[in-house]
Amino acid sequence: MSDLILHHYPNSPFAEKIRLTFGLKKLAWTSCDVSPIMPKPELQALTGAYRRVPVLQIGADVYCDTLLICEVLESLNPAPSLYPQGQTGLARTLAQWADGTLFSTAMAYNFSPKGGMEYARLNPTQDMKAFAMDRGAMRGGAPRMYPGDAAAAYKSYLRRIATMLESSPFVLGDQVSVADLAIYHPLWFTRRLPAVADVLASNAAILPWMDRVAALGHGKRNSTELSRGESLEIARQATPDMAFSSANFQDEHGIPLGTLVTITAESFGLEVTSGTLVAATRTRFTLRREHELTGVVHVHFPRIGFVLKKAEA
Numbered sequence: 001m002s003d004l005i006l007h008h009y010p011n012s013p014f015a016e017k018i019r020l021t022f023g024l025k026k027l028a029w030t031s032c033d034v035s036p037i038m039p040k041p042e043l044q045a046l047t048g049a050y051r052r053v054p055v056l057q058i059g060a061d062v063y064c065d066t067l068l069i070c071e072v073l074e075s076l077n078p079a080p081s082l083y084p085q086g087q088t089g090l091a092r093t094l095a096q097w098a099d100g101t102l103f104s105t106a107m108a109y110n111f112s113p114k115g116g117m118e119y120a121r122l123n124p125t126q127d128m129k130a131f132a133m134d135r136g137a138m139r140g141g142a143p144r145m146y147p148g149d150a151a152a153a154y155k156s157y158l159r160r161i162a163t164m165l166e167s168s169p170f171v172l173g174d175q176v177s178v179a180d181l182a183i184y185h186p187l188w189f190t191r192r193l194p195a196v197a198d199v200l201a202s203n204a205a206i207l208p209w210m211d212r213v214a215a216l217g218h219g220k221r222n223s224t225e226l227s228r229g230e231s232l233e234i235a236r237q238a239t240p241d242m243a244f245s246s247a248n249f250q251d252e253h254g255i256p257l258g259t260l261v262t263i264t265a266e267s268f269g270l271e272v273t274s275g276t277l278v279a280a281t282r283t284r285f286t287l288r289r290e291h292e293l294t295g296v297v298h299v300h301f302p303r304i305g306f307v308l309k310k311a312e313a
């Protein structure tokens with residue numbers, strides 16, 4: 001059994017970003033399957049409420065959001081790096097654009113009526129009505145982009161990506177970076193829907209680049225899948241890693257360490273995780289939580305994309 005447990009499901013684009021990071025860094029990991037729609041009782045027992053996928057578990061430490069998961073994997077295995085020297089700001093900023101704007105545009109295109117029907121055909125066990133209701137609720141009722149607008153914007157973005165690949169194998173040069181992985185994952189989802197995947201072929205550079213990224217593989221995936229119950233038991237048997245220090249405390253909210261707080265994503269999936277703030281560094285928050293199924297765990301979130309508040313008394 002490896003120490004890295006990825007809570008995910010096969011069709012998740014954001015999980016594909018992390019599976020490829022395992023490939024880049026040749027890491028061993030164990031898979032734990034999550035339902036693509038609510039309810040997700042075991043995942044939420046682990047995270048405290050956060051429901052999005054993927055989540056990385058290392059013993060009693062639980063890392064939410066791929067922004068943070070990439071940083072954690074980078075520190076575990078720095079080479080090859082996700083953040084090429086001299087281009088770290090560019091790589092992170094491009095990845096943020098891809099995980100936000102490109103992803104939401106691509107998914108609106110992917111689930112345009114034709115793509116949605118193809119998805120339903122390829123995933124016959126998925127209750128599409130329940131899936132649509134679940135995602136609608138996650139968006140808080142906000143509509144997706146209209147298919148025509150999404151198609152036009154997606155085509156523009158694909159042209160821009162193609163220009164980044166005119167003179168180099170990866171978007172920032174000779175070396176693959178987090179920007180490639182973040183740009184790749186929404187396109188990967190499109191490619192899995194043959195009825196709408198032709199859009200990728202309209203720029204000659206895109207598919208060969210996708211093949212180069214896919215060739216990173218998924219690292220050393222344990223052939224045995226972990227059950228959800230087993231993952232909780234692993235957390236229960238472990239102790240959170242204390243290798244962070246309150247000396248790095250950065251207070252932007254007037255909330256001291258030791259305060260009972262809540263953390264919520266800024267958008268899309270607004271489940272509220274509560275716990276005691278035990279660390280707040282430049283880039284992440286850590287909450288201490290206790291649950292009968294997991295014992296004491298530390299749940300970590302990136303600062304960017306999340307809202308920290310003092311819990312109501």
Ligand SMILES: N[C@@H](CCC(=O)N[C@@H](CS)C(=O)NCC(=O)O)C(=O)O
Pocket residue numbers: 011012013014015035036037038051052053054064065066067099138268305
């Ligand atoms: N910013 C998050 C986004 C994660 C995300 O939106 N994941 C999708 C799956 S690809 C999700 O959680 N969808 C709803 C669900 O699976 O419950 C990250 O980087 O991890």
